[in-house]
Amino acid sequence: MVEIRKPISVGEAVHRVINFAKQGESELVPIYNAYHRYLAEDLVATHHVPPFDRSPYDGFAIRAEDSTLANIDNSVEFEVIEEIGAGAVAGKVVLPFQAVRIMTGAQMPKECNAVVMLELAKETERDGKKYISIKRAYKPGDNISFEGEDTQKGTVLVEKGTKINPGIQALLATFGYAEVKVAKKPKIGVFATGTELLDVADTLEPGKIRNSNSYMVCAQIERRGADASYLGMLPDDFEYCYDKVANALQEVDMLITTGGVSVGDYDYLPDIYERLGANVLFNKVAMRPGSVTTVAELNGKLLFGLSGNPSACYVGFELFTRPVIQTYLFNTKPHLQKVQAMLNANYPKPNPFTRFVRSRLDFTNGQLSVAPSGFDKSNAVSSLATANALMMLPGGTRGFEKGRQVDVLLLEVDEGSEWPWG
Amino acid sequence: MVEIRKPISVGEAVHRVINFAKQGESELVPIYNAYHRYLAEDLVATHHVPPFDRSPYDGFAIRAEDSTLANIDNSVEFEVIEEIGAGAVAGKVVLPFQAVRIMTGAQMPKECNAVVMLELAKETERDGKKYISIKRAYKPGDNISFEGEDTQKGTVLVEKGTKINPGIQALLATFGYAEVKVAKKPKIGVFATGTELLDVADTLEPGKIRNSNSYMVCAQIERRGADASYLGMLPDDFEYCYDKVANALQEVDMLITTGGVSVGDYDYLPDIYERLGANVLFNKVAMRPGSVTTVAELNGKLLFGLSGNPSACYVGFELFTRPVIQTYLFNTKPHLQKVQAMLNANYPKPNPFTRFVRSRLDFTNGQLSVAPSGFDKSNAVSSLATANALMMLPGGTRGFEKGRQVDVLLLEVDEGSEWPWG
Known part of the structure; x- marks a missing residue:
């Protein structure tokens, strides 16, 4: 009467999904x-870069060899023959003991090899000509940004x-x-299932709750750089739902459903996968929340059957859908970034399965520390709002004590991991 | 001939700007x-949340007191009188030794106070009636998600x-x-200045470079949740530029210019501020890069005169414009988030001013560590691409050695600091 499903490890489940991930197109x-x-x-x-030798300062371009005798007791004078604004180029040949007024970023005259900063040059005028005098010697290359010193062409x-x-x-x-x-952004369709669901604009009714998963999942899709297409709520009618899902698959690159994947009498997604002839990659994962997460594949397209409870749905998306989207976008580190952090609170609850705890990661005194972000039941929605990370606690018979190092997956960081699953 | 500007500290400069920051409107x-x-x-x-007592599992709702005598040697039987799907409510009164089949998330019948998980109930049928038998006792509250246990109304x-x-x-x-x-998103106008600037689609010419700051700054504006409006490049014509700036100020909530704020002969922004009658908050900051950053205020609107060199422009935006945008968006922690990290490379260059170094922050073994992200000259653009942080090295006469703790400002993180400036 109750279907017995055999749980597989998270790593194995992700492996089965990523096998079907493919790179998308470009535009x-x-x-x-x-x-x-x-x-x-x-x-x-x-x-x-720079594309030419240029002056990093406002000042005067000179030939360094003319400055050799300049020192605190002996000024050397240069005639200023020209002025080069940024974007302009020298028009005159610079002869010995001549200088060119040059602006920040402007191209060096080809005879010059040093720049005197504006504030170190004493300016004078005589007979309608401009001069500067300086009191120190310059070496070739002083105060020049050289062509290619930042970046070489072809890099x-x-x-x-x-x-x-x-x-x-x-x-x-x-x-x-x-x-x-x-x-190109992959287009990802989202259906919500669940006879208990009201729309966000509806007034609350006995026994019912509003559909929150769809809005959450669409935001998760956008956060990862894909296009979310919310396709509505599926009613409790198998034939109708089958048609909706089959049609949607023609229009999208991947399809997400929330709810309907448990073993309850109202959970008809498994039957839809069967009728479609889809290849069910797994329907039970050794993790909490989200153990009922199901992923199927049909003609190369992935169907993500995420749990109907918000936290399980959230986690299922981040573990399984995220890396497929990121692979589509050519990212070679498509998974959530994994880091280590110090557990900053006791977590007494043991679990036979790997547990993903909605958490806050903090940076205090140069250390990563992490603690649950709120009430931790798989139906708790409020803890998702402040979570910036998922703690990943291995399955076992005991809880976890404050002060120990734990693995943490980062939610709000674009940079990913190549493979965080041991 | 050369205007002498008196540098002020970064904290003082930010303070002068944030004094004019104001909250925006809502929509x-x-x-x-x-x-x-x-x-x-x-x-x-x-x-x-939950809005009613509900079952977290598929199973059978019972009255716990009827199960008292159940144990491994003694089954207790219940008649299953009804089935409640998620979203439905009980229609019948549950009498002693009766049970209700209940789906995950469904509202508890009001007489029941415990849920038997589906897999722990043995189901039978007799005379057209359904029964379950159980082999353990339940306490009131077992397997129930209680109304409000996640979140109380009004929180x-x-x-x-x-x-x-x-x-x-x-x-x-x-x-x-x-x-x-x-x-509402503030609208931020962006002008580029600089006679050396080509447009992105132009072929490179001697002495010239392409305008990169505008595209960078527009992305920085969008990253912080505001609307960027690129207004084009200002030519080297004072009257024309004055009109453009004066008109733009009517259309935007804040105005950014890049370039034109040095003390060179072609830097006419200071004259534009003067003609406008704007209040110049500062025109020299004791920092590298970006010491020429200038901020002025006119009738409550801020004019950010950012440096023309890309890294200085980038830093100026993050230090001065970011917190004004975030304040407009009601964020009470509007500044870049400051953390401590271990310096992971020698940084031998001393500087009398506070230095902001484009850097990469890494999380290895639960520790924050940081190193420069590339070639470090203020005109280097490539290091900005991989930077996710700015090291903030205090001014002084010596460099910094690998292994010491330094302050770091986070660039890609939404969460900010209330006031990171000592």
């Missing part, structure tokens, strides 16, 4: 729409699959990427 | 557009000024916030 977008997208090709320096500066941050935007602009090749 | 958005906006009012629980769950994450989306939906009161 060109204007640079002003590129922020927060994922690079679909390496970002390569298209020229040296791979940022790898394909990296999320574009403000610094990467600066690089794209510097190297003339007016259009940027980024990963 | 209602549909919940499906609320992700990543900032709450403009506290998120309050509008009902208990403030998330404070105004918090950025909405997926967990907060779940809470908003749970409590019926079909429309969410969020902070």
Whole structure:
């Protein structure tokens, strides 16, 4: 009467899912729409940086060899023959004991090899000509930013699959990427199931609760750089639901359902997978919350059957859907980033399965420490609001004591892990 | 000839700016557009969670007192009189030695006070009636999620000024916030100045570089939850620029310019501030990079004159513009989050001013460690791409040795500091 499901380890479950993860396609977008997208090709320096020898200061370009005799007791004078603003280039040949007024960032005249900072030059005028005098000697190369000293042409500066941050935007602009090749966002459909569910705008009724999972999962999808498409709530009608799911699969790159994957009489997702002819990768994982999480595959498309309870749903998404999305976006570290932290509270509850505890990670005195972010039952929703991490406590017969090191998965950090599952 | 500017400390400079920061307005958005906006009012629980006593498992609701005599040698039998799906409510009164089949999440019949998990009940049928028998006793409250045990009605769950994450989306939906009161995004105008600047689509020319700051700053603005409005490059024409700046100020909540704030002959922003009658809060900060950063105020609007070199521009934005945007969005911890970390490389360069070094923060073995993210000159752009933090090294006559603790400001983390400046 009750189907007996055999639980598999989290690592094994993730392994079965990631086997079906595939990289997506790329598209060109204007640079002003590129922020927060994922690079679909390496970002390569298209020229040296700086692209020419330039002055990092306002001052005067000179030939260093002319300054050899300058010292505190002996001024050396230079005639200022020209002025170069940023963006301009020298028009005259600089002869011995001549100087050129030069602005920050401007290209060095080719005869010059040192810059005297503005505040170290004494300026004078005589017979309609300008002069400076200096009281120290300069070596060739003093106060010059050399062509290519920051970056050599052809260097791979940022790898394909990296999320574009403000610094990467600066690089794209510097190297003339007016259009940027980024990963197409996968489209992910979301259905909610559950006869107890009201819509967010509905008044509460006896026995019912509002559908919160869909809004949460859509935000999780967006957080990971994909497009969420909320497809509504599925009613308690098998034929109708079957048609909805089958049709949705034609329109999306992946499909998420929340609820309906337990072994209860109203849980009809397993029957839908069967009718579709989908390959069920697993339907029981040795973890809490979310042990009923089910993932199936049909013609290369993944169907994520997440639990109906909010925390289990949240965890199931982060463990199984996240890495598939990130792989689609060319990220080669697609999983949640795993770090170690000191447990900052007793966690007395033992569990035979791996437990993922909604937690807050803090940085105090240079140390990572972590504690549960609130009431810890798998139906507790409030602890998700303040969680920035999931503690990962191995299964066993005892709880965990304050002060011990535990593994922690980071939720709000873009940078991932290659494989955090032992 | 050269204007002498008196540098002030970073803390003093931030203080002068934040004095003019003000909170913005709020607007209602549909919940499906609320992700990543900032709450403009506290998120309050509008009902208990759970809203009623409910079963956390599939099983049978019973009256615990009827199970007193059950043990491994003595089964006790209950007649199953009804079945309650999730979202349904009991229709019958449960009498002694009667049970109700109940699904996960369903409301408890009011006479029942314990739930027998499905797998611990032996089901039978006799004379068209259903029965279960159990072999252990239950206490009142066993396997029940009680009304309000997660959250009490009226509790403030998330404070105004918090950025909405997926967990907060779940809470908003749970409590019926079909429309969410969020902070309006401030509109921030961005002008680039610099006669050396080419547009991103232009071919490189001698002496010139492409404008990268505008794209970078626009991404920084978006990262902090505001609307960026790129207004173009200002040419080298004072009257024209004055008009452009004066007109832009009518259209935006804050204005950023990049470049033009040094003491060079082509730096005309100071003259524009003077003509506008703006109150210059400072024009020299004891920091590297970005010492020429200038901030002015006119009729309550802030004008950020950021440096023209990319790293200095980046740092100036994060120190001065970020907290003003975050304050506008009701965040009471508007500054970059400050943490301590172990310096993981020698940093031999001394500096009389506070130095902000583009860095990578890493979490190894539960410890925060930090190292420069690349070539460190203020015109180096490549190091910004991989930086997730700024090391903050105090001014002094010596460098810093590997292994010492240093202050670090986090760039990619939403959570801020109330006041990181000593």
